[in-house]
Amino acid sequence: MKPMPAFATDRVRTRRGAFVMSILGILIIAVFIVSMNTGYICLSPFEVVKTLFGMGTDQQSLILFGFRLPRIVISVLIGIGLAVSGCILQGVSRNALADPGILGINAGSGLMVMIFIGFYKDVAGAPVYILPVLAFIGAGATATLIYVLAYKRHEGISPNRLLFNGIAIAAGISALMIVLTLMIDPTKYQFVATWMAGSIWGSTWKHVLALLPWIVILIPFVIYKARVMNILNLGDQLATGLGTPVEKERMKLIGASVGLAGACVAVSGGIGFVGLIAPHLANRLVGPKHQLLVPTAALTGGLLVIVADTIGRSVFQPTEVPTGVVVAVIGAPYFLYLLAKSRN
Numbered sequence: 305m306k307p308m309p310a311f312a313t314d315r316v317r318t319r320r321g322a323f324v325m326s327i328l329g330i331l332i333i334a335v336f337i338v339s340m341n342t343g344y345i346c347l348s349p350f351e352v353v354k355t356l357f358g359m360g361t362d363q364q365s366l367i368l369f370g371f372r373l374p375r376i377v378i379s380v381l382i383g384i385g386l387a388v389s390g391c392i393l394q395g396v397s398r399n400a401l402a403d404p405g406i407l408g409i410n411a412g413s414g415l416m417v418m419i420f421i422g423f424y425k426d427v428a429g430a431p432v433y434i435l436p437v438l439a440f441i442g443a444g445a446t447a448t449l450i451y452v453l454a455y456k457r458h459e460g461i462s463p464n465r466l467l468f469n470g471i472a473i474a475a476g477i478s479a480l481m482i483v484l485t486l487m488i489d490p491t492k493y494q495f496v497a498t499w500m501a502g503s504i505w506g507s508t509w510k511h512v513l514a515l516l517p518w519i520v521i522l523i524p525f526v527i528y529k530a531r532v533m534n535i536l537n538l539g540d541q542l543a544t545g546l547g548t549p550v551e552k553e554r555m556k557l558i559g560a561s562v563g564l565a566g567a568c569v570a571v572s573g574g575i576g577f578v579g580l581i582a583p584h585l586a587n588r589l590v591g592p593k594h595q596l597l598v599p600t601a602a603l604t605g606g607l608l609v610i611v612a613d614t615i616g617r618s619v620f621q622p623t624e625v626p627t628g629v630v631v632a633v634i635g636a637p638y639f640l641y642l643l644a645k646s647r648n
Contacts, residue, residue, distance in 0.1 A: 321596035324589045328603035332380060332610060339376050339614040340368065344622050375507035378571060379613040379627070380606040381519050382504065383578055385568040387605020388526055390579020391586070391598055392561035395533040396554050399463035400584070401642055404443075404565035405576030407470030411477040412446025413439035413566040414500070414574055418481055422488040422496060432510045436518055439566035447562045449473060499573040502628010504613060511571045518567035522560045523602065529557060530594035537592070575628040577635020578605050584642070608634075 340352050345367055347355070355364045386404065393402035393409075404410050416438045450473055454466040485496050532553045535543045543550050565579070582605035583597065589604075590596040612630035619625065 317591055317593065317596065321590040321600060325600055325603055328600070328607055332603065332607050335607065335610050335614060336376055336380070339379075339610060339617075340372055342614055342618045343367070343372060344617075371507065374509045374512050375504060375613070376610060377512050378504055378507060378515065379610040381512070381515050382568045382572045382575065383582070383605035383607065383609030384523065384602040385515070385519055385564040385605075386575065386578040386609075387582035387586075387601045388523055388598060389561040389564040389568075390605075391583040391594075391601040392526060392533070392557050392564075393579065394583050395594060396536055396557050396561075397463055397466050398537060398539075399466055401467050401580070401639070402463075402470075403577065403580035404561065405574070405579060406474065406639070407450060407466070408446050408474030408477055409443045409450075409470075409562060409565050410569050410574055410576060411474045411481070413443035413569040415477050415481055415484075416442030417570050418484060418496060418499070421499075422484060422492060432508075432514045435570040436514055436567035439570035440563055441566075443562045443566035443569070444559070446473060446477070447558055451558065498626060501626040502573045502575040502631065503624075503626035504572050504575075515567055515571055518563055522564050523598075526557070526560050527595070527598050529553070529560075530598055533557065533594040533598075534592075573626070573628060575609070575631055577631050577639060578608055580642070581605075581635055581638055582608060584638075 337349075337352075341347055341349055347364060347367065351360060351364055352368065354360045355368045358365075360368070389409075390403045393404065393407065394400060417435055420435070420438050450466065450470050453469040454462055456462065456465075481500065485493060485500075488496060532548060535546055535548050536550065536554065536557075538546075540550050568575075583601045585604050586597050586601035590600045608631065609627065612634070613627045616625040616627050616630045
């Protein structure tokens, strides 16, 4: 049997990718609908539909438009942002275990946000739109430190050095954050502790508008750079031989990853493992080609976080389990599996 031509294989992969992304989109919409009906105060599907068309009561409108819808939208955006951030890191470092949470980028952005919120007089009155910028600064500083420690002049970035340096820096920043919690106002401790556990604390339309520009601008940029990521996966020497300015392109992509992770952490707290799981699942579904991998990973991450948030809000009512805890229950065993697999 003759092998399929390359263009025919690409066509099959493209069709498969479109099919997979359609299924993921349908699942996100389905969970979105279920999540609108889920909560401490239950709204029936009929009441949700009435409220969406402006025929609900004032209480139903407040519950749906004031609390649930912005949080659901933020859950999807956070999943998209963290998944693409992890996809970039795995691509440019050629490390299957790279993730903004594991490498300490989330911790760096969280430290800046925590310092700002912890010493701000009124947490509720903290300016929403400046938080992603502060998170970007913290994440950028952390990513720069990790990159410098993992880079060698004649070898480039070592995947093992990148991983181990990231884990060590993340541990150090986490320890510093614990020390800072002892120094802040006791009235803010509960908020900080919940934030560190990965609770989606930003659940208003202001937080949606603060996060949305980062997603809308950076995701298309990453998809545009998908071909460059494919070339970087071939190794620095081969990529340079093909005419790609490796360091320049890598810096651009890492900057996009840092921006996405920082903006998401600013409104979601320490949700980890999304950037690890989503790209791996997407790779199994559509393959390593980044033109398909990036959007598939984005949809997978959005689905993962909205499912985790819905579970966290509904399983142990009236107590709410932080979304980060639910994701960690799934992600920690998967990380150990990938770590054991990488040693074989």
